[in-house]
Amino acid sequence: MKLLIDMNLSPSWVGRLIERDLEAVHWSTLGAHNATDVEIMSYAREHDYVVITHDLDFSAILAATQGEKPSVIQIRSEDLSFLAIGEQICAAVSQMSPELQAGALITVDPVRTRIRLLPLSRRD
Numbered sequence: 047m048k049l050l051i052d053m054n055l056s057p058s059w060v061g062r063l064i065e066r067d068l069e070a071v072h073w074s075t076l077g078a079h080n081a082t083d084v085e086i087m088s089y090a091r092e093h094d095y096v097v098i099t100h101d102l103d104f105s106a107i108l109a110a111t112q113g114e115k116p117s118v119i120q121i122r123s124e125d126l127s128f129l130a131i132g133e134q135i136c137a138a139v140s141q142m143s144p145e146l147q148a149g150a151l152i153t154v155d156p157v158r159t160r161i162r163l164l165p166l167s168r169r170d
Contacts (some may be wrong), residue, residue, distance in 0.1 A: 050090050050116075052077065052099035055126055059098070062128040066136050071095075083107060085119060090116035096146050098135065100126055105151055105166075112165040117146040122155040134159060 047079060049070040051059045060143060063070035075087060083103045083144045090097050096117040097104060104118045138152050138159050146152070149164035 047139065047146060048095045049084070049091070049119075049139070050076070050095035050097050051082075051084045052086065052101060052104075054056060054099065054100045055121070056128075059128055059132070062132055063136070068136065068139060087113075095140075105153075108151060108164060109166045114149045115154070117150045117164070119152045119154060121144075122153055125156075131156065137151060 047069065049063060049068055051057070051070060051072045053073050056058045057072040057074060060070045060072050073081070077085065077089060083101060084107060089095070096119060098119045098121070100121045102120065105120060107113065108118065116156055119135060121131055121135070127132065134154050138154055139146065142147060142150065142161055144154060145161055145163060148167065151164060151166065153160045
């Protein structure tokens with residue numbers, strides 16, 4: 047599984063994820079720094095990436111479009127450092143890998159992890 051780290055997270059996430067045997071890349075190495083969320087989502091879908099972000103717009107895009115891909119992992123924490131939330135992200139990727147490959151929205155905060163399968167329904 048390939049992880050695409052959004053611009054709102056530090057590029058240092060890439061090295062930390064790679065240290066844990068996860069394939070990861072930061073958007074800044076793939077596209078324009080001012081790319082829209084729609085552009086990032088499109089790239090991720092076309093190249094089979096899971097997006098890791100702190101931006102709620104990605105889940106809104108999935109809901110509005112009834113999108114089935116790409117999967118998105120949303121971080122809901124004030125501290126966006128890998129030290130603060132990275133292990134929870136790695137655990138979510140490991141434990142929910144089949145769902146991420148099929149299409150899912152995962153929300154990770156310091157207390158819990160939630161998953162919703164894609165496409166999102168109006169009741170989600």
